[in-house]
Amino acid sequence: MINNHNSNGSTIAVAGSQSNSPVFSSYSTTTSNVSTDHGNEISDINLYVSPPSSSLLCPLHNGLFNQPLIAKCGHTFCKYCLHKQQSNNTDRNKQSQFECPFDKTLLSMDADFFPNLALSTQINDLMIYCKHGIKRNHTGEWVQDEQGCQMKIRLGSRFEHDRICDYATIQCPYNKTCPPLKRHQLKQHTLICNHINCPHKSAGCMFEGTKQQLDEHLLGCVYESIKDYISRNEEQITILRTQLDEKHTENDFLKKSILQLTARFDQLALKLEAKTNKFEGTLKHIQASLEATQSQLSETTMDLVMLKKNANLEAIEIVDLKIPQLKCKGTFTGHNGPIWCMTVTNGFLISGSSDQMVKIWDLTTLKCKAMLAGHQGIVHCLAVIGNRLFSGSSDQTIRVWDLETFECLEVLTDHDNTVCALAIAAGYLFSGSYQIIKVYDLESLKCVETLKGNNHWVRALTVSGGYLYTGAHNMVKIWDLGNFECVHTMTGGSGSIYSLAVAGRKLLAGTYENSIVAWDLDTFDVISKLDGHIGAVYTLAVYGQRFFSGSYDSTIKVWNTDSLICVQTLNRHTSSVESLVVHSGCLFSGSADNSIKVWR
Known part of the structure; x- marks a missing residue:
């Protein structure tokens, strides 16, 4: 799959059988010109560890999304493609508008498109081989180069890796006429390069030679004796120039x-x-x-x-x-970033955030009782049992906290990727990450098992009736808690699964494709796909005869568990709803607007 914007704006696609969506007919493990964390395009070739999912392809140019924007109608397009369509429109009155090719909704280019952060995260999480470790084979295909860099990196982290890769091509720091060399060759090159300048060149010394000659030169250089004075003057000049530029x-x-x-x-x-x-x-x-x-x-x-x-x-x-309706009764504020996860125990509401903090709120006084610091990345998930709290983070660790002293008891470092989800059952802690679930004994805190077979990030875990349910891309696996064997795999979902919940004999899954999929746990058949949200469904919570769903569209929907009908929509948040938890008849919702709201 080559993600190039063709000069004529054409794409390769054939008509699909579902939702009138195009099904892409070209597919490969290499791509170029893809979206990055910096929002820029690059021209280098990327070789993927696994082929990207077709759900990450822009329907307008048949390549990976580049700076994806989601429209109010729910469909996503590249920012580049939208601007290209706009510039090709000869009618000036319609240059600020865009007609969705799927449902013909007329959209404003200025007001009806928003960054699709969930999709950008998925693209940046794709694993690729370092560009300094790939080459073309005799057939012209890109393959891994055994003589180059062997690192596998996130697509969104390739620029950071390129700055430190030992196989990256660099220029001689002493003279641009020297031939290019690999970074790991710089040390050896320094010994033979004869273009090394005297460190006092800016003061007027014109010496140039090898490192050995430089050492001999400095013994008699007239500027060496006044180097401290020169250094102070240069520092002062640099400071003044910086201040002027600022x-x-x-x-x-x-x-x-x-x-x-x-x-x-x-x-x-x-x-x-x-x-x-x-x-x-x-x-x-x-x-x-x-x-x-x-x-x-x-x-x-x-x-x-x-x-x-x-x-x-x-x-x-x-x-x-x-029919009783939920109303917003209050708001917790204090985090300096989106709230990704929450749990409730012993009169405390506990929240984890992008600000790398875990906050503990007293539900009686509605005030923050403690702040737990230590993670070096986003706190994605929480789980609690007794007086112990477990927190998983993008720093690839799980921290164990004492809820009486609020001290960190231990740090689990078995993962080599972001810890996305946690669940506790049958004396074990389960943690989901990229394609695996690790199982920890709650007494020894040692990893006793690794569950494999998932095809992508495991972002959702839930436990019910002696079974562990895990959600990945378009599939849910059911594991026996007695022997950790996978007893069934259910498909028929809608893209990546971000949340799971069990309601009676129904399994509910919140998906990236804006829907909630309901399975019958007796027959493992799909009962229904619930629409209504216009963004990914990040979180689910069940309470009695109702369940709640939080979405990227900033709303919370209330559903009847029997009829699967939406009975209320809550829309007080100003950004995506990332986490929901129910306690004592109260619903708590954590959002990317940095607040927690209380509903009753």
Whole structure:
């Protein structure tokens, strides 16, 4: 699969059988010009350890997404492709609009597209071979070079690796006329290079020679005796130049900011006036509808009472037609990054965040009781048993904490990738990462088993009825907790699975494709695929006859577990909902807007 934007804008695709989506007909393990953590394109060739999933392909150019943007209709496109479509539109009145090729929704280029962070993360997590360790074989295909770098790296980390790779080609730091060399050859080259300048060249010394000659030269160099004075002057000059550049940059930034703020203020004033008028009209309509509904409910109740009397059915109870609705009762703030995970125990709400902290909140006083520091990356998952708390992180470790002293008891370092999910059952701790689940004995805290067979990141774990359920890409595996054997594999999902929950004899899976898949645990058949969200479903929580789903679209939906019908949508968060937990009739929701909201 070569991810090149063709000059004529064409793609290779054939009509698909589901959702009118294109199915890509070209596929390979190499690509070029792909999205990076820096949001730039590069021209080097990448050889993948495993072929990328077709769900990571842009439908407009049939290559890996480059700076993916998700539209309000739920479909995702490359930023490059959208701008290209815009520039090719000869109608100036429509250059700020884009028509979705799937559902024909007319979208505003400025207001209806948002960065698809989940998809960018998936692309950047693809594993590739170092570009300094691949070559073309006799057939012209890219293969691994045994004489080059043997490292396997994340696609999003290749720039960082390239800066330290021993096989990267570099220029001689002393003279640009020297031939290029590998980084690991620099030490040997330094011994023979005859273009090494005197360190006092900036002061006027014109010496040039080998390292040995330089050492001899410094014994008699007139500038060597005053090197401290020269060094102080150069440092002062450097500081003054830096300060001058900073002032110029600050001045330019302030001028640009003033212009942008003025224009933004004018736009906001116009939007506020329009939204105020619209809100007033909507409020009047809602009030009128509510009065009409209350009047109709009263009339229906009276009709039922009369029906009972006329039919002599006093023993029949009238059903209360009012359905209790959840309302936001408060907000926890204190984290300096998105809240990825939460759990509740012994009157404490515990949260993990991108700010690398674990915070413990007292549910009685609603205040932060303790902050647990130690992780060097995002805290992705939490699990608790008794007085011990386990936290998994992108720093590839699991930390064990004492909930009485709030001290770290131990650090588990068996993983070599991000720890995405944790679960506790039957005396064991289970931790999900890239393609594997590690099993730890809770007494010895030693890794006793590694469960393999998953095809991608294991981002979701849940336990029920003596079985461990694990979610990866388009599959759920069921493991017997007695012998750690996989007893069944269920497919038919929708892309990568981000969350799992068991409700009775139903298994629920939140997916990257904006849907919730429900399986029957007796027949292992798909019961239904629940739509409604317009972003990946990151989290699920079950409570009685209801379950809750949190999504990238910033909403929480409430579903009936029997009918699988959505009965309410909660939309107080301003960014994606990453975590949900239910305790004592309260729903807690953690979001990328750095807040935790309480619903009741």
